[in-house]
Each structure stands twice: as C-alpha cells, then as structure tokens.
Amino acid sequence: MPEDFGKDMLMLGGTVIGFIAALLTLMEKLLDVKNRLTSKKERKSPSPTERPASDSFPTIDLFSSKPFRGVSYLLLYETSVIVAAGLLLNYVGLTLSRHLESILFLDMTGTALVAFLLGPWWGAIVALLSNSVVNWLLYPEAGGDVVIFPWSLVSMAGACYWGWMAKQTGFQKYLRTGRSSALSHAWFLYIFGVGSAIVMSLPGTFVQAALHEQTTFALNPDVAESVSLRVLQWEHTAHLYLESLFGFTWGESLSWWIVNWFQNWIRYIPDKTMSAAIALVVLKYGYPLFERELIHGGPEGERPNDERILPLVLGLLYAPSFAALLSSETYGGVAYWPLWALPWLLILGGYGYLRCWGTGEAAMQAARLQRAERYARALKQIGRESSHEFCKRLTFMTLIASLLFALCLPILLTDFYRATFKFFCVVYGFLLVVHLVRIAIAQNISIARAND
Known part of the structure; x- marks a missing residue:
C-alpha cells in the first residue's frame, strides 16, 4: 500500500511537471519568435556605430554580457542531451531484455555512455536515476522498491569504474586511432567488459546475500x-x-560468498561487455562532437574536470533510496546497514577530494564558456537550414496538440493522472528521441564539414 501510494504521488507529480514543462516550452517558443521578429526589425535599421562593435566582438556579445548563458547552453545542449540519451538507452535495454527474455539485461548501456562522456559522477547519477526512479516507477509488479533499490549499488559501482577508466590516457588513444587493430578492440572489451564485471560482481554478491538469492x-x-x-x-x-x-x-x-561471486562475475561478463560496446558505438556514430570536446579535450587536449557539486547531487538522489532500504523490514537489520552506507563513503570522499584538489571555479567557468562557444560555432550553420526550422515548428505544434489532448483527459477519465502521466511519457519520449537523433545528425554533419 505505501509503495502504491508513492507511485501514485510520483505519477501525479509527473503529470503536473508535464503540464508545466509543456507550458514553459510553449512560452519559450513564443519568446523565441518575438526575439527573432525584434532582431529582424533591428537589422533593417542598424546604427552605424553599433555595427562594427557587433562584427568585431561576436563572442563577447554572446557570452560576456551574460556569463551564465554559456553555462545554460551547456546544460541544454550538452549535459541534458547526454543524460537523456543515457536514461533512454537504459530503459530501452531493460525493456528489450524483459520482453525478449534475454540473458542480457543491457540496463547499463546508457550509464556507460554517460560515464564515458561526462565522467564517473554523472554516470553514477544516471545509474541511480535509472534504478531508483525510472525502473521502479515503471516496474509492473508489487514490491518494486525491494527488488530494484538494492541494485543501485551495482549500477553506481559500474558507472564509477567506467568513468574512471574513460579518463585514462589509453582510452583516449584508443578512440583517437581511426583504424584500431583487433588487439586494441580486444583490449577495450576486456578492460571495460571483463574488468567491469569483476568490479560490479563484488557489490552484486553482497546485494544477493541481502536478498537471500542464489546465482542461477x-x-x-x-x-x-x-x-x-x-x-x-x-x-x-x-x-x-x-x-x-x-x-x-x-x-x-x-x-x-566466493563461489557466488565467481558465478556472478561469469554471468556479468557478457552483459557488461555488450553494454560497454553498444555505448561506445552510440558515442562514435551518434555524438562525435561530444567525443572531440569531452574525451579528447577540444583544441587544448584537456578533458573537463569534475565539479565538486556532483557528489552532493548524487548524495541527494541516493538519500531517498537509502532511507527506504533502512526502513524496510527486509534490509533494515544491523547486518545490512553498512552495505547501504557504502555509497556515502564514496560520496563524502569524492567531495573532499574535489574540494581540496579539484579545479578552481574560475578555471572551470572559463573552460565551460569556451566549450559552449565551440559548440555554438560548430552547429551555427546547421541551425540555419530549412529542415531545422521545419522540425522546430512541427515540434512546437505537436506540443500544443499534446497539451490540448492532456487537458481533455480529466474530463474523459476518472483515473486521469495515471493516463496523463503515461501520455506525457509517450509524447515526450517520442520528441526526446527525435531531438537526440537531430542532434546526432547535426554533430555528424558539423564534423564532416570541419574535416573537408
């Protein structure tokens, strides 16, 4: 009963957020149209003293007058895109696995993608969101929190391992080589597949002991x-x-423990190897601009450093799951609370390390602005094409239609918030896929033009 109430409240909250998101998106589109009309009027009658300034310092007008604009640009067109792609890949992988009854779960494919690009902390955040929110909310059977929440430890461990290994020089050299040898690919599959299976099987065996399960x-x-x-x-x-x-x-x-750990390791190898391989294929084919900037470090050759706030965000997201595990009759005993408390050691240790030895805020802010400027410059020509405007307007009208349909659901249905929540999931999920594909195509076109 409490679990059903929690799901109902989350669905109700998701419905409200869906309405708010649709309204904010419509307002943003209308403001964008207004700004474009205003800019057209200004271009028709430019001031002779203002024209040289805008021609000489285009980047200063874009970022320096509003420094937060560069950060918001990265949040919209870098971080949110990668996180959304990771969550979507995790959900699609798990859905396919459940329907096809495969021995592979593939529910960490998106986690690997995010860890490769954004590092271990963002990878752990996506892993936790996938397990604690998406999988639990859409879990069809009762007792989803008991079944799903404990495995968050395995997902976070895998994200930290993949993110840490992706920061090593060997991974950058492997991706930089256009035609890597078969030995290099075997190295990648061994390190990121077999190695990650070893790491994830350790907490997996402890969770299995807490669940009183036997490896099968x-x-x-x-x-x-x-x-x-x-x-x-x-x-x-x-x-x-x-x-x-x-x-x-x-x-x-x-x-x-030793026998079950060995069995878990063998069982995890195909799943984690395929997850890492699929994530890398998506990265290489889908987001080459992210690869250039986030893995190879752009023109400077320095990868972006982790922000000190990320461990705190991870802790904030883990707190509800931690409280649910401690309050559970199954896991609330003295024997299990040290297991659920292990992520806090990672979170506090990571925050302390980044605070003492991490990059300063001023340097990170400058790096963000430079990266946002390179993104904007690379995608500027793509945004002027007619197909881009066509898709933007079609998305705008689709949002209007979906909002009108959603407003009719309370009149037609009694249990409207569940139907509305699922309706928004389908609509926004479809638009999200279109958005991610559009960004992937734009990045590939931009990289191809830059190489010509």
Whole structure:
C-alpha cells in the first residue's frame, strides 16, 4: 500500500511537471519568435556605430554580457542531451531484455555512455536515476522498491569504474586511432567488459546475500543440474578449507560468498561487455562532437574536470533510496546497514577530494564558456537550414496538440493522472528521441564539414 501510494504521488507529480514543462516550452517558443521578429526589425535599421562593435566582438556579445548563458547552453545542449540519451538507452535495454527474455539485461548501456562522456559522477547519477526512479516507477509488479533499490549499488559501482577508466590516457588513444587493430578492440572489451564485471560482481554478491538469492544461469535442465552439483562441490571444498583457517561461521559465509561471486562475475561478463560496446558505438556514430570536446579535450587536449557539486547531487538522489532500504523490514537489520552506507563513503570522499584538489571555479567557468562557444560555432550553420526550422515548428505544434489532448483527459477519465502521466511519457519520449537523433545528425554533419 505505501509503495502504491508513492507511485501514485510520483505519477501525479509527473503529470503536473508535464503540464508545466509543456507550458514553459510553449512560452519559450513564443519568446523565441518575438526575439527573432525584434532582431529582424533591428537589422533593417542598424546604427552605424553599433555595427562594427557587433562584427568585431561576436563572442563577447554572446557570452560576456551574460556569463551564465554559456553555462545554460551547456546544460541544454550538452549535459541534458547526454543524460537523456543515457536514461533512454537504459530503459530501452531493460525493456528489450524483459520482453525478449534475454540473458542480457543491457540496463547499463546508457550509464556507460554517460560515464564515458561526462565522467564517473554523472554516470553514477544516471545509474541511480535509472534504478531508483525510472525502473521502479515503471516496474509492473508489487514490491518494486525491494527488488530494484538494492541494485543501485551495482549500477553506481559500474558507472564509477567506467568513468574512471574513460579518463585514462589509453582510452583516449584508443578512440583517437581511426583504424584500431583487433588487439586494441580486444583490449577495450576486456578492460571495460571483463574488468567491469569483476568490479560490479563484488557489490552484486553482497546485494544477493541481502536478498537471500542464489546465482542461477538460464540453462537447460540437464546442464543446470550438472552445474548446480559442480557449484555445490566447489562450495563444500572452499568451506572445508576456509573453516580450517577462520572457523565454522566465517568459513561457511566466505565459501558461499566466493563461489557466488565467481558465478556472478561469469554471468556479468557478457552483459557488461555488450553494454560497454553498444555505448561506445552510440558515442562514435551518434555524438562525435561530444567525443572531440569531452574525451579528447577540444583544441587544448584537456578533458573537463569534475565539479565538486556532483557528489552532493548524487548524495541527494541516493538519500531517498537509502532511507527506504533502512526502513524496510527486509534490509533494515544491523547486518545490512553498512552495505547501504557504502555509497556515502564514496560520496563524502569524492567531495573532499574535489574540494581540496579539484579545479578552481574560475578555471572551470572559463573552460565551460569556451566549450559552449565551440559548440555554438560548430552547429551555427546547421541551425540555419530549412529542415531545422521545419522540425522546430512541427515540434512546437505537436506540443500544443499534446497539451490540448492532456487537458481533455480529466474530463474523459476518472483515473486521469495515471493516463496523463503515461501520455506525457509517450509524447515526450517520442520528441526526446527525435531531438537526440537531430542532434546526432547535426554533430555528424558539423564534423564532416570541419574535416573537408
């Protein structure tokens, strides 16, 4: 009952946010039309003293008069695009896995994409949002919080590993080479697939112990029985050896944990390898401009540094899940709270490190403005094409139509907020896909023109 109430409240909040977002988008479009009409009038009668200033300092007029404009540009056309693409990939991967009953989950494909581009903290934020909000809200069965929330630890661990490995020089060299050898690709799959499976299987085994689950493989009955007998033999052998070293209680626990960790590692390898590979393909084919700026560091060759506020954002998002896990009858015992508290060590340690040894705010602000200027310059010509204006106007009219349809739902339906929430999910999801595809095409065209 409390879980259903929580979902209902989130759906109601999502419905209100959907209406507000639609109204704000319409207002933004109307203001944009007004500004364009005003600029056309000004161009018809320019002042002779103002024209040289605008021609000489175009970037100063764009950013220096309103410094926050560069940051807001990155928020709209860089961070939000990558985060939205990550959440969408995670949801699509999980949906396909559930419907196709695949041994692959692919629910961390988007997490890998975000970690590659924005680093470990944004990757962990997307992982937490996917597990704690998207998957739980759309989970079709009861008890979603009990099933889904604990696995946030696995997703965050994978995001931190992928983000940290993506910051290494070897990853940049691997992407910079146009025709990497088969050995280089094998290196990537091994480090980002097998290595990430090792890292994620560690918290995964602890979560499995908290859930009182046993590792299972999707095998035919004969093979499954044979593997089960073999695993029991391994566990018994490990138990006898560890019992002689640590005693009966510790020996039994360690033998169970080691055997299940090994099984989890083997089970995670195909899923995490394919997730990392798909994420890299999406990055290379879809967002080459992000790759140039965020991975290779643009003209300066320096990757953007992590902001000190990101660990605090991660902590703010993890707090509800942490409270739900501690208040749960299943996980609220003394034996489990240290497991759920582990992310706080990462969050506090990361914030302390970035505060003491991170990049200063002034340097980060200057880097943001320069990056926003390069984005705007690269995509400026694309925005002037007729197809771009056509899609913008079609999106504008689609939002108006969807808002009118949504206003009719309270009249036609009794349980209107659920239907309205799902309606906005479908409409905004479709528009989000179109927006992401449009940005991907624009980036590819921009890079192709720059290379000509």
